[in-house]
Amino acid sequence: MATNTIWKKNLYILSIAVFIAGIAFSEIMPFLPLYVASLGNFSHQELNFWSGFIYSGMFIISAITSPWWGKLADKKGRKLMILRASCGMAIAIGAMGLVTNVYQLFALRCLQGLFAGFVSNSNALIATQTPKEKAGQAMGTMASSVTAGTLLGPLIGGFLASVFSYRITFFITGFLLFVTFLMSLFWVKEDNFVVKSTNNIGKTKDVIKQFKSPNLIFGLLITTMIIQAANNSINPIVSLFVKQLLHGNGNVVLISGIIAALPGIATFTVASRFGALGDKIGTHKIIVGGFIGASILFLATAFVQNTIELGVLRFLVGFSDACLFPQVQTMLSKNSPASVTGRVFSWNQSAMYIGNIAGPIIGTTISGLSNYNMVFIVTTFLVLFNFLLFKLNVINNLPVSQD
Numbered sequence: 001m002a003t004n005t006i007w008k009k010n011l012y013i014l015s016i017a018v019f020i021a022g023i024a025f026s027e028i029m030p031f032l033p034l035y036v037a038s039l040g041n042f043s044h045q046e047l048n049f050w051s052g053f054i055y056s057g058m059f060i061i062s063a064i065t066s067p068w069w070g071k072l073a074d075k076k077g078r079k080l081m082i083l084r085a086s087c088g089m090a091i092a093i094g095a096m097g098l099v100t101n102v103y104q105l106f107a108l109r110c111l112q113g114l115f116a117g118f119v120s121n122s123n124a125l126i127a128t129q130t131p132k133e134k135a136g137q138a139m140g141t142m143a144s145s146v147t148a149g150t151l152l153g154p155l156i157g158g159f160l161a162s163v164f165s166y167r168i169t170f171f172i173t174g175f176l177l178f179v180t181f182l183m184s185l186f187w188v189k190e191d192n193f194v195v196k197s198t199n200n201i202g203k204t205k206d207v208i209k210q211f212k213s214p215n216l217i218f219g220l221l222i223t224t225m226i227i228q229a230a231n232n233s234i235n236p237i238v239s240l241f242v243k244q245l246l247h248g249n250g251n252v253v254l255i256s257g258i259i260a261a262l263p264g265i266a267t268f269t270v271a272s273r274f275g276a277l278g279d280k281i282g283t284h285k286i287i288v289g290g291f292i293g294a295s296i297l298f299l300a301t302a303f304v305q306n307t308i309e310l311g312v313l314r315f316l317v318g319f320s321d322a323c324l325f326p327q328v329q330t331m332l333s334k335n336s337p338a339s340v341t342g343r344v345f346s347w348n349q350s351a352m353y354i355g356n357i358a359g360p361i362i363g364t365t366i367s368g369l370s371n372y373n374m375v376f377i378v379t380t381f382l383v384l385f386n387f388l389l390f391k392l393n394v395i396n397n398l399p400v401s402q403d
Contacts, residue, residue, distance in 0.1 A: 006191045007129045011138050013187045014082075014122045015145040017180040021086070021118050022149020024093070024176040027157025028169065035166045039102050054106050056357060061113030063353035069117050070124075070346020078125035078342055079190040081117060086181035088115025094174025097167035117349065118180065119146055124345040127333030129191055136283055136330045140275025143326035144268045151264040154257075207344075210337045212399065217335060217344065219393025220328050221351045223287075226386040227324050228355025230294070230379050233363035235260070238314075241372040245307050259311050266318025271326045283330050284395055290323025291387035295380050302376035325352075331394070 028035075033051040036042075042050065073081040092112040099105045123142055130138040160169040208214050239256035246252060278286040297320060301313045329348065336344040362382075366375045 019149040026153025058113035062116040066346040070343040073342030081121040085118035090177035097170030120349040136275035136279035140272035216397040225351040229359040232359025262315040263318035293320035
């Protein structure tokens with residue numbers, strides 16, 4: 001068991017590190033399509049294809065490789081995987097500033113996906129080193145930090161790209177990730193990790209045998225996937241919905257940016273508080289509240305008449321977000337043996353990436369077949385379906401101590 005000093009120091013260092021990583025991961029997003037356009041003479045259709053292909057390549061590779069990295073984390077240590085991810089992605093992203101065509105950029109995005117896992121392994125290390133009664137607050141703190149970094153990233157990236165250039169911004173992003181590598185190398189300590197403890201836990205079936213309730217664990221993984229799909233079904237159409245509500249009057253780009261940032265701002269302010277409350281009354285109760293709140297807010301959003309109403313509801317959605325994804329991670333940490341936590345969190349990351357891929361497809365398909373309002377209605381039913389699965393697979397299988 002880690003001492004109070006060690007786990008608190010790890011939490012302090014890694015919360016700063018994932019904040020920096022959040023900035024690094026998101027700051028290239030605003031200009032990635034523009035960078036793609038600078039690498040060739042593309043038609044409008046070709047540019048859309050390559051932008052989407054290059055954007056999604058990282059998530060697809062990460063979803064496939066994350067379980068393997070998680071297995072290695074349980075055998076060799078989570079700190080080693082943190083160092084592997086931060087250094088590998090620093091090199092991959094930095095090298096993107098040197099590419100001369102879209103094929104090279106796509107290959108490096110895939111390489112970035114191969115080395116992904118910094119945040120998930122940081123979460124896994126915190127989960128195994130933090131006392132169970134403090135897990136909710138700790139995971140909430142980590143979620144708040146990475147959310148804050150992700151919010152600031154596009155703003156910083158846009159500023160850097162305008163002051164310097166796209167290529168220089170990639171170099172700076174790689175440097176930021178190298179800083180997280182150095183912070184983790186010198187200041188993070190994985191206390192009492194024993195390599196031999198997982199030598200006999202190789203195959204997935206052996207991992208499953210370690211769970212007191214496999215249905216609970218896999219129910220939480222499904223919950224993560226659907227949460228991400230629901231949230232990301234909205235993201236691609238926000239700016240288009242704003243444009244529709246403005247009726248051609250107003251700054252669509254500015255207002256869309258503000259509204260897109262509002263959920264993250266709300267999540268950042270309350271995630272650690274909800275985590276601490278979950279430690280006291282039961283994390284599953286916080287998640288139930290999140291499902292109820294999200295379903296009401298998504299449904300109400302389908303009937304907004306102006307951007308003020310949309311902004312208010314999107315801000316409130318951030319509070320329901322804070323009740324969901326961070327708290328699912330907390331439940332995973334509380335119900336997973338330390339010997340396989342790396343595997344479990346890597347599965348959770350894969351589930352998250354699958355949701356990231358499926359969500360935009362759902363949103364754009366529904367809006368194409370119907371309208372933007374229908375996207376919010378369909379998302380409401382998706383959240384309610386998730387709630388039902390959560391009740392059947394998670395709440396009904398909770399240990400008595402957490403009921």
